[in-house]
Structures are given as structure tokens and as C-alpha cells.
Amino acid sequence: MTSTAEILAQDSHLIQSFADLNALKAQGARTVISRAEGAHVYDNEGHRMIDGIAGLWCVNIGHGRQEMIDAITEQLRQLDYYSTFYNFTHPTAAALSEKLASLAPGDLNAVYFGNSGSVANDSAIRILHHYNIRKGRPNKLKVLSRHGAYHGSTHLAMAITTPAYSEGWTAASDLVHHLRAPHFWREGEGMSEAEFLDALAGELTDSIEQIGAENICAFIAEPIQGAGGVITAPAGYHRRMQEICRANDIKYIADEVVTAFGRLGHFFASEAVFDTTPDIINTAKGLTSGYQPMSATIVSDEIHDVISGPDGMFLHGMNYSGHPAAAAAALTNIAIMEREGIPERVRTTGAYFERKLRGLADLELVGEVRGSHFMMGIEFVKDRATKASHPAEAEVGLKVARACQKRGLVARPLGNVLILSPTLIMDEPMIDEIEGILREAITEIAAGL
Structure with missing residues (x-):
């Protein structure tokens, strides 16, 4: 067995995520x-x-889980890699897209695969920008997010994340407007929870009026804010925000990278727990239980109809979209969750x-x-x-x-x-x-x- 000292010597070459790299140099820090x-x-x-x-x-x-290991191994033996690119697909990605469409709420029936939650959220915004351009609305590009949000660390996903994570870095911040964190314990001083919800709804309405609904493509929200400190919004918050968005032709994106696949007791939490049917749901993490890197951006029929219409190329893609081993892991993961x-x-x-x-x-x-x-x-x-x-x-x-x-x-x-x-x-x-x-x-x- 490789000694801990030898591993840490090798690890000195590794740039670790979300870490104080200087502090990691200290003895016993890792x-x-x-x-x-x-x-x-x-x-x-x-x-x-x-x-x-x-x-x-x-x-x-x-x-x-041996069942997961066996499924991934068998898939690699059968088809190690092929991309869902251009006119190619493969049986495992096709089966997984059908399964996710059956589990997702409402008419969310079209699935784009990536390899991380960051990519899923980034893809959702890119898809909506393309959607609006195809609808003749090239200015409808801005995104409403929240302080305390975490949506990923690609350049665009970091922009829609709470600004605290961008300190000392850059982000595509000109595209994003951040609303107040829906944290009643910290932000609702002097108000009842219902009054705080009214205040949050009023802020959303005011922001839409100020920016112009014709310039806003989406509102993105985690059902529960995760890396922002596990912030739960007041009861009825998500439904209220979605109603305001729908009234202003703004798409509602649920970032279920954390909350999907059982963490709150359901495969998807948006409808079952928070009484909302988003226009897009993004997921990763629990999709494969971490056994393989994979994400899914699941979009409504209405959005898909626009981006799949005539005279339009879908100029977005990743080498590992729908990777066979990752898709096999996701299908097996879901099967285990359902069976048990x-x-x-x-x-x-x-x-x-x-x-x-x-x-x-x-x-x-x-x-x-x-x-x-x-x-x-x-x-x-x-x-x-x-x-x-x-x-x-x-x-x-x-x-x-x-x-x-x-x-x-x-x-x-x-x-x-x-x-x-x-x-x-x-x-x-x-x-x-x-x-x-x-x-x-x-x-x-x-x-x-």
C-alpha cells in the first residue's frame, strides 16, 4: 500500500477545488x-x-455497490465510448433520456447530457439564449439569480452564483441580476414569514420592471440553496416566484443538482415538495450517485420545439455528453432507488x-x-x-x-x-x-x- 506521506508528496502537484491552497501546504491539512x-x-x-x-x-x-460496478464494467465491455454528437446516439443514452423524461414533472421531455452541475446550468442558459434568438428576441438574455445561490464554477455558472464566490475572479456578471437571499432568519427582521415572502415577491416584480421583461430570459433557483449555507425559502416561495415569472414570459429554471434523486424524498423535488413545474430542471450528483460524472438539463416540450425547428443547428455540445458508462451508471442507480x-x-x-x-x-x-x-x-x-x-x-x-x-x-x-x-x-x-x-x-x- 502506498504510504500517506508518498500520496501527499504526489498530491502537492494537484490543484484542489474550493480550497485554501496555501493552507494546504501545512502538515496535516489534507x-x-x-x-x-x-x-x-x-x-x-x-x-x-x-x-x-x-x-x-x-x-x-x-x-x-457491486451492482453499479458491474453495470459500468459491462457497458465498457460492450461500448466503451461514443458521443451523442451529430447524427450518432447509442442505446444507453437513449434509454436514460426516456427514463428521465418519465420521472421529470410536467412536459419536461427533452434531455441534454453534460458531465457536471456547472455544465448543466451553463447549458440551460445557453439553450434559452438560443431559444430567444430563434424567436426573434435577441435582447432577452439576462438572468435573475439570488444572493446565496450556488450554480457552478464555469464562467457563466459562476456569474449566476452568489457574488461572494467571484471575489478575486471574473464572471459574466453583466448578464446577471442578483435578488435578496430568501433567508428569513437572517433577512426577515421585523417581518412575519408571510410578509417576508411578500417583500421577496415585490423585489422580483420591481427588478423585472427595472430591467424589462423583454431583456430577461430566466430566473434560476435551487429549491434549497446548498453551498450558500443550506437556505430554505419561506413556504410558497417557489410557486409565487414562478407565477410572477410566467406572467412576464420569463422561464423558470430549477437547479436540482443537489435536491433530485432522493435527497428530499423524491426523484425530483420541484413539483412533489415545492409545488412548481419548472421550464427547465438541471440535475447531476445523485443522477449517478457519483459513480460516474454526469449531468442532465431537462427542458420543456415548448423550448425543445423551438430549438429543434427547421433552419437551426444546435451548436452546443461536450465530448462526453451521454457517455455510455455514465449513462449505464445512471440507469442502474435509478433502478436501485426504485427497487429499494x-x-x-x-x-x-x-x-x-x-x-x-x-x-x-x-x-x-x-x-x-x-x-x-x-x-x-x-x-x-x-x-x-x-x-x-x-x-x-x-x-x-x-x-x-x-x-x-x-x-x-x-x-x-x-x-x-x-x-x-x-x-x-x-x-x-x-x-x-x-x-x-x-x-x-x-x-x-x-x-x-
Whole structure:
């Protein structure tokens, strides 16, 4: 077995994503994950940890599923690679597109495959720009997004992400207008939740009037904001925003890269949980449970009819769109979820997980516990009465995450927030174990602040 020291020496050449590259130079700053099975991962020294982030919101069916490995292997044996390019297709991509159309709500029946959530969101905007140009509306290009949003890190996807992620970088920001984060606990001071929803709806209406509906192609929203801190909007928010968009001929894009494929208890959350039928749904992550890189941009019949009409080439594509091995992984992943009733089970186990974590609100360091089912965030505060945050240099989230890891739980720090997005196969005893680790870790860090 390769030693941890040897791996870290090799790793010095790797540029890691969303990391403080300078801090990673320090001794002990990096963790080598060498093996995974079920709901657990193992570091290179053999220490077992509950994978409380499912890789990165991804591994919904758990690690090491032999059925998945066999399906990918058999597909590679049959057809290792061919692109869904020009006039070519292959059986696995065709079957997956049909399956996704059957699962998606409403008339979302046309599927474009990419290899990441960033590509899915980027593709949605490009497709809508092309759609509007074909309809003779070349100025209808701007996008409405929100502070706290995360939609990816390609140049365009980063522009529709919250501006905080673009600090020190560039983005296509001239195309995007950011609305207020729908975070009632932080943003709704002095209002009831219903009044806060009215204020958000009013801001959307005012922004449309200011920019001009004739210049706006889309409003994009995660059903629950993920990497922005697991922000849940007020009840009825998504339906209300969609109604305003529909009244102004603005397409509604649901970024379900995280929320789809069981994380909230359904294959897609938009209609089942949030009572909306978007014009486009984007997904990735849980689509293959992370076993292969793949995304899907699923568009309505009306959009597809325009972009597939006469005298128009679809000048957008990726080498690995509909990759055979990725498509095989997605089909097998969905089959496992359906056969084992994983989304249905999450409606019970996820609700239990949410309940247990919300119980941590009795700890002095905890300001708010938020989220839904297997998508939860814990925000730490300096003063619960004023909601004052700890300074960034206190690294409270990181300290709690390290205290959790020491006890056998991988959790994701994000400033003063700790994110939990585990595999969907956990039972109640494991959930109890997670709650116990979190309680001990938070108590330890609070005592040292």
C-alpha cells in the first residue's frame, strides 16, 4: 500500500477545488480517503468515518455497490465510448433520456447530457439564449439569480452564483441580476414569514420592471440553496416566484443538482415538495450517485420545439455528453432507488435525521439549524440574541468539522456553517450516532472559544 506521506508528496502537484491552497501546504491539512463502503469512508491509515457529505452531495445509494460496478464494467465491455454528437446516439443514452423524461414533472421531455452541475446550468442558459434568438428576441438574455445561490464554477455558472464566490475572479456578471437571499432568519427582521415572502415577491416584480421583461430570459433557483449555507425559502416561495415569472414570459429554471434523486424524498423535488413545474430542471450528483460524472438539463416540450425547428443547428455540445458508462451508471442507480424504495424511505429516515439535528438548537453555539431531510445546515453564532457571527479568523465551522472527523464523522465547514448531506442509506442508529458526534464536537469547540 502506498504510504500517506508518498500520496501527499504526489498530491502537492494537484490543484484542489474550493480550497485554501496555501493552507494546504501545512502538515496535516489534507486527508487522504483511500476506501469506501456503504455509508462509510476510510482514510489511508484505516480510520473509518461516516460519510456525512456523501462525497459532495453525491453518493445517494452509498459506496461500493457491486451492482453499479458491474453495470459500468459491462457497458465498457460492450461500448466503451461514443458521443451523442451529430447524427450518432447509442442505446444507453437513449434509454436514460426516456427514463428521465418519465420521472421529470410536467412536459419536461427533452434531455441534454453534460458531465457536471456547472455544465448543466451553463447549458440551460445557453439553450434559452438560443431559444430567444430563434424567436426573434435577441435582447432577452439576462438572468435573475439570488444572493446565496450556488450554480457552478464555469464562467457563466459562476456569474449566476452568489457574488461572494467571484471575489478575486471574473464572471459574466453583466448578464446577471442578483435578488435578496430568501433567508428569513437572517433577512426577515421585523417581518412575519408571510410578509417576508411578500417583500421577496415585490423585489422580483420591481427588478423585472427595472430591467424589462423583454431583456430577461430566466430566473434560476435551487429549491434549497446548498453551498450558500443550506437556505430554505419561506413556504410558497417557489410557486409565487414562478407565477410572477410566467406572467412576464420569463422561464423558470430549477437547479436540482443537489435536491433530485432522493435527497428530499423524491426523484425530483420541484413539483412533489415545492409545488412548481419548472421550464427547465438541471440535475447531476445523485443522477449517478457519483459513480460516474454526469449531468442532465431537462427542458420543456415548448423550448425543445423551438430549438429543434427547421433552419437551426444546435451548436452546443461536450465530448462526453451521454457517455455510455455514465449513462449505464445512471440507469442502474435509478433502478436501485426504485427497487429499494430509497426516496420513499428518505421521507421517514430523512425526517428523523432532520428532527435529531434540529434538537442541537439547545446548544449555546448554535444559532439556527435549517434544511430538510438529508440536506441540513447548522449555523454557529457568537450571540444568539443578536445573531452576531464569529469573525472569519475564528474558523468555527472548520474547528467543529475537525472535531467531528476526530470522532469518526466527515462534515463540511462553510464559514460559520456546518453542512450535513449524507448518503441516503442510513438507519436510525447511525443517525443517532451522528447526532451524538455533533453534540460532542460542538460542545468541545464552544468551550474553547
